[in-house]
Amino acid sequence: MSEEDLIRPAGSRSEGSVPESAQRILELADDELILGWRNSEWTGIAPFLEEDVAFSSIAQTEIGHARAWYELAARQTERGGVDADALAFDRDPDEYRCAPFVETRLVPDWARTIARHWLYETADAIRIEALKASGDPEVAGLAEKIDREETYHRMHADMWADRLRDEARFRGAVDELWPSALGLLEPGQRDRLCEIVGREPVEANERGEHTEELRPLWEEMTMVRRSVPGASW
Amino acid sequence: MIFEIFRQEREGQPFQHGGSLEAPNLAFAETYARELYGRRDESFALWIVPRESVEEILDPYVADVFDRDYRRVDGYSLKVKLKEARELAAKNAPHFPREETSAISDLGPA
Amino acid sequence: MLTTVRLEDTEFEAYVQAGGAVETGDAMPDDYRSALIKFIEMHGNSELMGVLPEREWILRAPTLQRKLALTAKVQDEVGHSQLIYRVVEDLGKPREACLDDLVAGKTKFHNVFHYPTKTWGDVAVIAWLVDAAAIISQKALLKCSYAPYARIMKKICWEESFHILHGRDCILALMTGTDEQRELVQEAVTRWWGPLMQFHGNPIAAEDDPMYRWRIKSQANEDARQQFLDGYVPQIWELGLTVPDPKLRKRDDGVWEYSEPDWDELKHVVTGHGPKTEERLGFRRWSREETAWVRSAVLADAA
Numbered sequence: 001m002s003e004e005d006l007i008r009p010a011g012s013r014s015e016g017s018v019p020e021s022a023q024r025i026l027e028l029a030d031d032e033l034i035l036g037w038r039n040s041e042w043t044g045i046a047p048f049l050e051e052d053v054a055f056s057s058i059a060q061t062e063i064g065h066a067r068a069w070y071e072l073a074a075r076q077t078e079r080g081g082v083d084a085d086a087l088a089f090d091r092d093p094d095e096y097r098c099a100p101f102v103e104t105r106l107v108p109d110w111a112r113t114i115a116r117h118w119l120y121e122t123a124d125a126i127r128i129e130a131l132k133a134s135g136d137p138e139v140a141g142l143a144e145k146i147d148r149e150e151t152y153h154r155m156h157a158d159m160w161a162d163r164l165r166d167e168a169r170f171r172g173a174v175d176e177l178w179p180s181a182l183g184l185l186e187p188g189q190r191d192r193l194c195e196i197v198g199r200e201p202v203e204a205n206e207r208g209e210h211t212e213e214l215r216p217l218w219e220e221m222t223m224v225r226r227s228v229p230g231a232s233w
Numbered sequence: 234m235i236f237e238i239f240r241q242e243r244e245g246q247p248f249q250h251g252g253s254l255e256a257p258n259l260a261f262a263e264t265y266a267r268e269l270y271g272r273r274d275e276s277f278a279l280w281i282v283p284r285e286s287v288e289e290i291l292d293p294y295v296a297d298v299f300d301r302d303y304r305r306v307d308g309y310s311l312k313v314k315l316k317e318a319r320e321l322a323a324k325n326a327p328h329f330p331r332e333e334t335s336a337i338s339d340l341g342p343a
Numbered sequence: 344m345l346t347t348v349r350l351e352d353t354e355f356e357a358y359v360q361a362g363g364a365v366e367t368g369d370a371m372p373d374d375y376r377s378a379l380i381k382f383i384e385m386h387g388n389s390e391l392m393g394v395l396p397e398r399e400w401i402l403r404a405p406t407l408q409r410k411l412a413l414t415a416k417v418q419d420e421v422g423h424s425q426l427i428y429r430v431v432e433d434l435g436k437p438r439e440a441c442l443d444d445l446v447a448g449k450t451k452f453h454n455v456f457h458y459p460t461k462t463w464g465d466v467a468v469i470a471w472l473v474d475a476a477a478i479i480s481q482k483a484l485l486k487c488s489y490a491p492y493a494r495i496m497k498k499i500c501w502e503e504s505f506h507i508l509h510g511r512d513c514i515l516a517l518m519t520g521t522d523e524q525r526e527l528v529q530e531a532v533t534r535w536w537g538p539l540m541q542f543h544g545n546p547i548a549a550e551d552d553p554m555y556r557w558r559i560k561s562q563a564n565e566d567a568r569q570q571f572l573d574g575y576v577p578q579i580w581e582l583g584l585t586v587p588d589p590k591l592r593k594r595d596d597g598v599w600e601y602s603e604p605d606w607d608e609l610k611h612v613v614t615g616h617g618p619k620t621e622e623r624l625g626f627r628r629w630s631r632e633e634t635a636w637v638r639s640a641v642l643a644d645a646a
Contacts, residue, residue: 040401040410043417044394045630047637049425049438050254050265056418057268060411067407085406108633152267159260163641224463225405231520233405233463233513235429252495253429255438257641269422273502291368 022073023097025139026087027207028127029069030098031184033088034214035120036062037221041107054156058117061149068142075138089225093218099207101180103214111164115173118161119181119197121154126192127185180205236262237287239280240270248280259283359488359558366490367433375557379489380434381450382559387427388445388452390420395623396460396469405463412509416470419502426495433491446628448615453477455538457617464527467517468535470510472579476542476571478503483562511578518582525583532579533587540588540601541609543567572599 040059046052070084101120106113128150131143164170174197182190182204194201225233235255239248251270256262262281270276302308352372365371397417404410428438444450455473460466481500487493517524546565554560572591576599579586590602612620 037402040414043401043414044398044421045627045634046421047634048255048642049391049421049428050256050261050269052421053272053418053425054264054268056414056421057272060414060418063407063411063414067411070407085408088407089405108630110634110637152264156264159264163257163261167640169636220402224400224403227463228521228523231524233409233516233520250494252426252498253433254425255429255642257643261641269425275501289368291366 021136022076025069025073025076027097027099028131029066029073029087030096031102032062032069033066034096034098034217035102035116036060036066037217038102038105038107039113039117041105042113045108047110058153058156061153065146065149068146072138072142089222093210093215096210096214096218097207098210098214099180099184100205100209100211101177101184103211103217105213105217109173111167111169112173112177114157114160114164115170115177116181117153118157119174119177120184121150121157122196123181123184123189123193124150125154126189126196130189174199179203183207234258234262235284236266237282237284238266238270239282240276241278242276244277246277248278251276251279253284356556360556363488364490364493365488374553375559376434378553378557379492379559380431380436382554383427383434383489383492384431384436384441384444385451385453387424387431387441388450389456390424390427391445392452392456392623392627394420394424395626396456396458396619397466400460400463400466403463409513413466413470416506416509419506423499423502426498427492430489430491430495442627442631446624446631448620448624451613451615454541454609454612454617455535456623457612457620458535458538459619461534462527462531463513464517464524464529464531465534467510467513467528468531470506471514472510472532472535472539472575473542474503474506474510475575476539476567478507479567479570479574480543480562483560483567486558486561488558514582518584528582529584532584536587537605537608538612539571540568540604541606541612543571545604545606545609569599572601573597 036059039055039062042052043056043059044052046055066088067084070087073087074082074084101116104116106116125147128143128147132140132147134140134143161170178199179202182193182202183206185193187204190201190204234257235253236259237253238251240251241248254262254265254269256265259281266279266281270279352374355372355375359365365375394417397413397420401410401413401417404413428441431441432438441450445452455469455476460469478500481496481503484496485493485500487496514528517528544564546563549555549563552560555563573593576586576591576593588602590600593599611617615621615624
């Protein structure tokens, strides 16, 4: 992601719509929301109880980070009345900007879940590092804050990846998810990911097109909210 | 492996047993201990101890085969001796000020 | 090595009745041990099965705040089952054996977790009233003669207090919302009232119940129910909600009168015939089978 997009001057924003800079922030927010949503599908049914508690925390921090990015995007949106919840729930599925990587339902496959978790955290660290250097102090500040919590995610992801390294199903899952994982990052950041995880670059599964799984996810995610439009919950 | 978790609620307080958890190794145990005993910031510090490393002594009192009351407060009864000493002092040295002898009574429970 | 002294049951009973605490390594009558395992295991089962009526609504929570709070609540419940099953394991029944028996339908869990969660109104009522009923029982266990159980109950009660606040907050948001939202709450209260009145069990005379003699429990079922009614019926009424029991009233002497709960339904449900029993146990069996390889790959060192 280019820094210019995050700090585009206010004049370039079109009246009454979400400005392009906020749209970039929405990519981050949507990735975290949808991945957090998918990870929370494990709450209550993780492989063992201690891990269940740990993985629920990860899902919660992801949703928490999504909320922080949505709040920032809402502040950068000129139209009043848009809040984090409206951005998270009240857009059409086609308006979401998350990468296909985070959309897939992986329950009850723990090998693929950990493969995605590990690849995501590793890629996210690269992205967050770049955002910490953003010219927009709000973006840089938030990235700094988020990075502190992500440290625990990375610890957890590395611990698991290390443990499952010799499992054929884990290695297969990493192979399978690799092109989508690359699609999380801007092209310029991908070499770094290849370097850290020790894999060759391949053609990325790019952000832009959604998988078929996003719409049913959205239907479920918004069903209560849509049942009484405009209500407070 | 079972790990025993001890938690310190606030800085400077003693560690207390919080519970136990199952984990394959210390790295997992550390992650899980943080989650189970720290996710609401309810602990200042944690100790994680593999259960095998906890040597439990359920009857720590070493039996009194011989009288060992010299190590305990209740092994010292000064009341009678003090009375005797005061009487003796009064008889042998009637000029000795009473106030100074009273220091003896601070020595311990009579 | 500890020299164990075989305590006579009466002597043991006198000891716990006088407030004596029992630790894991202490000598205890076999009947006491098996009663503890049965009781505490059912508590663990209930926490774990109590996750299922709520977890699917994590995915449907209508705001980010509600989603976070509900995830945290369900997470706590899983955490409670972890703590509780560890206590059972130290008493001699391994966690895997508890889970085997649970999914095979050999052991029980609380009646309220056998029912469907139909709407977001149910989610709010569960967090408010079902948790309130549960916390009354759990607070009484703080005085349990088995000390390791009493100790974890402290942590559990502390975490539960947040759940009730979350529940009440959800209820208030709905009750101050639209007519449709208020209707969601009323329907849920009506649906859950029967199971809630059965929750604390039928009245048993304390002297007939070994659970009191051993001070595993120290609160009679009817006392728990009276405490629930006294604490929550006024809260229900003040919001303009109706309780589906025409006989419900507080007498001048402070005792609540109510229609006889359906004890046949309670028995039928907890013996594995609730509307959602089979589906939920089936779901647990499925998820457990799907992740069995992880436990054998990862917890292998533990063996």
